[in-house]
Amino acid sequence: MTTQKSGEPMTDSTIVTDSVKRFKWIGTRPIRPDGVPKVTGRAQYGADLKLPGMLYGKVLRSPHAHARILSVDTSAAEKLPGVKAVMTAADLPQQKFDYIGPERVAQNFWHITRNIMAREKALYEGHAIAAVAATSMSIAEEACALIKVEYEVLPHVIDVDEAMKPGAPLLFEDMITRGVEPAPTTPSNVSKRLEFGIGDVAKGFSEADVVIEHEFKTAAVHQAYIEPHACVAKYEADGQCEIWSSSQGHFAMRALTAQIIGAKISDLRVTPAEIGGGFGGKTVTYLEPVAATLSKKSGLPVRVMMTREDCFRGSGPTSGASMWVKIGVKKDGTITAMDGIFKFQAGAFPGSPVMNGCLCAFAPYDVPNQHAVGYDVVSNRPKAAAYRAPGSPISAFAVESVVDMCAKAIGMDPLELRAKNACRIGTPTIAGPKHAHAGYFETVKALMDHPAYQVKLGPNQGRGVASGYWFNGAGESSATMQVNADGTVLVATGSPDIGGSRASMAMMAAETLGVDYNVVRAIVSDTGNIGYTHVTGGSRVTFATGMAVVNVTKTVIKDLCKRAAILWDVDPEGVIWEDGFAKPAGANVGDFKPLSLREIAAKAAATGGPITASSGVNAGGQAPGFATQFCDVEVDPETGKVTILRFVAAQDVGRAIHPSYVEGQIHGGVVQGIGWALNEEYIYNAKGQLDNPGFLDYRCPVASDLPMIDAVLVEVPNPTHPYGVKGVGEVCICPPMAAIANAIENAIGLRMSELPMSPPKVLEALSAKG
Amino acid sequence: MTVRVAFTSGFARRYTGGTRDFDIEARNLRGVVREMDRLFPGLAHALEEETTVAIDGELYEIDFTQPVKDGGEVFFIPKIEGG
Structure with missing residues (x-):
């Protein structure tokens, strides 16, 4: 792991960040509170509960x-x-x-x-x-x-292109495409058409020295969560x-x-x-x-x-897609126009993440002329569900592949091309609003400075670069805090803990209170015990629920100061909270010995009763996530197998509350991206039945498939969050597919444009090349 | 305070006869939504249900208390959901 602050040279293999210098707990790696129940097998998962008479x-x-x-x-x-x-x-x-x-x-x-x-x-x-x-x-x-x-x-239809053809079997005989004017008079499997654009792409392409267009396909892949x-x-x-x-x-x-x-x-x-x-x-x-x-x-x-088979057959994977992308670039590396058509499988019911795919496709780039058209298409497969940055990794595969082709065509380093066109604060996005946060350029720069980027490669080996963008979420969250009689603290939220939120909530509460992390216990409450909280998704929890936790902690601190004032017979304004103690302030300075949280908690009954507070927020001002990654691969020309030799993943993480969890998110996103790139796909037989509904035949990466993944945490803090938090859980899965495809191209001169790039497909492409 | 209100082309086609930009007087998001609903009756419901708002580029869910600045931009974009 390496960590880098914005604009400063990277330090290798160190966890020292400005977070550690500025904070007591933020940026440290305390023991996770959910660890012991999980490693001892005592944690209660959905299938573990057994009730009498069940x-x-x-x-x-x-x-x-x-x-x-x-x-x-x-x-x-x-x-x-x-x-x-x-x-x-x-x-x-x-x-x-x-x-x-x-x-x-x-x-x-x-x-x-x-x-x-x-x-x-x-x-x-x-x-x-x-x-x-x-x-x-x-x-x-x-x-x-x-x-x-x-x-x-x-009759059935599985493939998105086939489903869009006139005469394809119709899932709904009355489905008229939304978003087309005038509305079509005949039904189809196209549920919706979307279009976004800024500038004038025709003019942009006319200004380019090189224009490259290419078609791509991605497979539907399952989230492959371990627990059904x-x-x-x-x-x-x-x-x-x-x-x-x-x-x-x-x-x-x-x-x-x-x-x-x-x-x-x-x-x-x-x-x-x-x-x-x-x-x-x-x-x-x-x-x-x-x-x-x-x-x-x-x-x-x-x-x-569900059994594992049920999960594959009956629950939603992300969409597979068919795409076309066209990019124009000048010889000096200025990208002049970007255009794309994105057709996403929705599964059996409307609702693919094609809108996200369109909005994220070109978001890392400062290009004045952008255009994207999306189609949401039903077919006879399980209804698509969200999967990590839903939609964005799919369009990123196509766009980042063509960006790489452009770099090659003009003889420019792919990171340099990305740096030259990187979005900045104020860059317009395809939906219209301007970027309000930086972070993308910093991830590119981190890789340009990374020593592994200069490592020479051998025969059949290649290096590939790609970037990704994800909005990140915010919205409604609730938190409550109780101070117990012994000075310990309970923080409850409504966010299921998937990525370590109990630890990060306890850390933010401890940091704000100025107390030891180990006196704060964070739990997840049921719907009867906490206010409404939106899902743990969209990389929103550390940001939005964290904001609720910081708010409720500040409310409790105010209450603690009030109680100290009662004990000292002074006005509440004459008390401040510092480093976990109520201290006399102003004219009272030096008059009283500071009171600890524990001392005040012991007097709770006499000073007004239980020390407790609640907070609800509709958080906004979340900053998006940017990621840039490179990988080195080796392609076996005899078998078509692609081996990942090295993977370096830089991500703008805002401020890493618990760096180990952030690294874990990046490692996980990269691993899932490697699976998406190289092996994972739904294999249907002629009857439209899934032939590989299990982990033996649906090939997720295992440890022996993977290199060490170097997570580079680039800290560009988000000024709208009290601790600079940005969501970190999703953007890491956006670049790997294109990075690997670009690496394969550099290794053996083959542009792979269909996922997965499995050995049979690589071998077939090699054979076709001759 | 004068703020520029903007919509995506698709949203504008559906609800504002294709007009994407408006200059209106408002102090907070409630004022923006109320004024747009006055111009296009029923639009408030669509804004609340379907959009996320970018206030000077910064994303927010629809929260009426959110202040807007004189000369600022309030851009309504489709709501986004993550994984």
Whole structure:
């Protein structure tokens, strides 16, 4: 690991940052509070909870990629001894057809309820058809086998380009493309067309010395979280329902489940289980409404969980895509225009992250003429879900590949080309607003200065560079703080801890209070014990929930000063808080011995009762994430296998609260990007059935596939956050695919334009080259 | 205080007859939304439901209390969700 401050020379293999110099806890690496329960196997994940009388739920899934459901007969299953409830879509209320909310997250509950349980048609292999709750899993499985479903099998379509062709099998016979004027008169699988632009791309291309255009395809890839989806629901006779769920947002699960089952939000209480990875895939619901309905029908608690196969067949990967990108550049390296068409698979229901793909595609660059068109396209695959910087890595693969081709065409170093065109504060973005934060140039500069960038490579080896951009999120978060009688502190938030937020919340509270990190305990509260908090996603938690924690800590400090004033018989204005102590200030200086947190806590009852406070924020002013990476690869010309020799990942991290977690995020993003680049894909057979729904055949990288990953933390603090935080969890997955493709091109002279760049595809390309 | 209000082309096509820029008087985001709703009745709902706002480039969710500066820019863009 190396760490660099903005504008200063990089120091090698050191963790000294300005954070360490300025702060007591921020920038240090204390022991994570969730570590011991996890390594000792005691942490309670979604599948671990077992309640008295609990039933086992099982979902029956469609074997067909596309089929009309003519009938579902559950009578034989209901009669099987041990079966306590059977449900179909008929047990869920009808939902209005309406896109509610914004583009990317527009919720259409007519679609959502049909994704949770099919109604008129099964739209992908693995689509849920019915569900059973029984006294054992084997009985539930047997009961599922007894459910008779009569299908009329229909032609299917998997590939996005095929799905867009006239005459392609239609998933929805009445789908008219939104965003086209005048509206088309015939239905298609294109749910929506989007267009963004600034400047005049035609003029920009006319000013270029070199114009390069190329087509690309990416595969749909799964988030591959280690823990499959799981939840337990317990519906009581009074209509109150408790749910324990592994998700990225228990408030989101509560709201979605309430709408799907037709309950009031106040009737549901959702407790977050520990979560074994999400990466965006656990921001949506699949099982909670099913478990709640089965529990309501049976009167008993019900656990429903997915197998790994269920995860692949029935939960959302990110989109695969088909893209075209064109870039014009002058001989001096000035990029004059960037244009792109991005066609994203949405899966079986509308809602791919194509808008994000369009908005992020050219965002790192100061180019006055930009244009992007996006298409959201349905096909017979599981509905796409968010995956780390959703949309951005896909368009980055295409754009960063063409940027590299431009660099080669004009004979310029690829980092120099990026530095020359790097966006700055005030650079317009394709959506219109100007960039308000720096950070991109600094990541490029960090790699230009990195000693490994000068290392000479051997035969069949090549070096590739790429960059990435992600907005980062903010929004609503809540936090509460309690000071205990012994001076210890409890911080509760509503953010499920996926990336180490309990540690970072405790660190920010300790830093603000001026007390030891070890006296602060951070927990995640259920929906009944904390205010609304948006999902743990969008790299928002350390920023937004951290802001709520800092705010609530400041409120508590004010209260502590007030209580010290009572004990000293002075006005509250005569007390300041410093280094964990209430100290006399102004005219009172020197009159009293400072009071520690513990001393004030011991007098809580006499000074007004419990010391506690709450804070809710709708945080804004988040800074985006920028990343630039390079990797060295070696291509085996005999087998087509690509070996990653070195990977260096620079990222603007704002200020690293806990650098180990930040490095972990970068390592994880790079590893997932390597998998996306080299091996991961859904392999469908002629019937539209998935042939590789498991980790043996869906090839995620393992340790032996990976090099040491050098995470370069570039600190350009965000001035809108009390500790300079920027989100760090997503942008790291944007550059790897293009970096690897560019490295392969430099190694063997082959431009790979389709993911994954697996050995058979590289070998085929080598053979075609001759 | 005069602020420049801007929309993406797609949003403008749907809601403001294609006009993307407006100069209006407002002190905070509530004032901006109220004034735009006066010009285009019903627009407030669309702004609240569908957009994130960039105030002088800085991104915010729709929070009425957010102040705006004289001569500043308030750019409504589609809401963004992460992973």
